[in-house]
Amino acid sequence: MNPAALSGLVGAGLVGLGLYSLIVNPQPLRKLLAFNLIGSGVFLVFGIVARRGAVGPFPFDPVPQAMVITGIVVAFAASALAVALMLRLSEEAGRVTLDPDAWTKPDEGAKDP
C-alpha cells in the first residue's frame, strides 16, 4: 500500500474516533477536541486527493493543499470562539454542561442568576 492511501486510512480512522468522542464525552471541551480530530481526519482525506493529483511538475495538486491550509486556520478561529463561550458560561454559572436538564432543575452548586 502506498503512503498516500495509508494516510487516507488514518484520516478515515480519525473521523471515526472523533465522531465517537463527540457523542460519548459529555464535557464541551472534550467535544471541541473531538471536533478538531474529525476536522484533521477530513483534511488528511483531502490531502490524499492532493497527493493523487500529482500531474506535471509538482508531486501534488496545490489547490486542495491551499484549501487545507485555509481550513486549519478557520478551524482554529472557530475553536477560539467556542473556548471563549465555554469560559464565559463557566464564569457565569460555575459549570459548563450541555445537559439540558441541568439548567432547569433547581439543584446544587449553580449560582442564582
Place this chain on the structure above:
Amino acid sequence: MTLLSILDIGLAAIVLGVAAWTVLARDTFGAVVGYVAYGLLVSIVWVRLYAPDVALTEAAIGSGVTGVLLITAATRLSGNRTEADRGLSIKVPAALLSLLVTATLAAAVLLLPDNAPSLAPAADQGLAATGLGNPVTAVLIAYRSFDTMLEKIVLVLAVVGVWSVAPDRFWGGAPAPLGRPAPQGDLVLLAKALTPIGILVGLHMFWVGADEPGGAFQSGAILAAMWIVVMMARMAGPPRINARWLRLTLVAGPAVFLAVGLAGPRMAGAFFAYPVSVAKPIIIVIEAFMVLTIAATLPMLVAGPPSRKSAP
C-alpha cells in the same frame, strides 16, 4: 517491505494511538496535552504527503497555537465538576456508528479512481504570470485570492465574536494575562532568547514563501507564537482591545487585500486580477499585511475576551 513503508505504518499507528488517547483519557488536561502531540505527529504525515506548506501550518497553528488555547481553557475550567460518563447504551451504538463511518470513508479512499482529476497543470501554467515559484502560495494569493481574503475576514469576525463574549463593563479593557502570575525563570529566559530568533525565522518564512514552502500563514503563525510566548512570560500584557494600533493591525490584511481586489478591474480588467508586470510586488504587499493581521489575530484569539476595565 522497505524500511520507509515500515516507518509509514509505524507513524500511522502512533497517530491513531495518540488520537485514541485524547478520546479515552479520563483527565481533560491529559487529553489536551495528547492533542498537542497528535498535531505534531500529523504534521509529519503531511510531510509524507509532499505537503510541506500544510505541515508547517499544522505544526504552528493546528498544534502550537491551538495547544496554548486548549491548555489555557483546560486550566481555567479545571475547577468545574466533571460529569458522569455515558452508559453502555450510548457507547455501543456510538462505537458502531463511528465504525460504519470509518469503514465507508476507508472504502471511498481505497476505491478512488485511478486517473485522479487534478488542477496541477493549470496551476503550473499560470505560475509564470504571477512571478511565484511556490504553487500553493500562487493558489492562495493569486488564483483563489477572493477565498483567502474572505478567510481573513473570518479571522477578524472570530476576534469580534470572542471580544463580544465579555461583560459590558469590561468593554475596551484588556484580556486577562496569560500564564502564571509569577512566571518561572526558564520561561522568561526562553522568551528572551527565542523571540528574536523566532521573529527572524517568521520573516524569513514570509520572504521565501514565494518560491519555497512557507508563506503568509506560516510566517504569521510563527510571529503570533512569539507574541504569545512573550505574553506568557509576562514580559508584556495583552493590549487593551480599544487600542487604535491593535484594531488597525487586525483589519489591515483584509482591507489591503480588498482594496487591491477592487482596483483589479481598473488595473487588469477583472475583480481580484493583478497586472502581470507588477504581479509579484503586489502579491508581496498583500502578503506582508496578511502576515501582520495573522500575527495579531491569533494571539488575540488565544488571549480571549477583555476581563479588566479600560484605563480611564
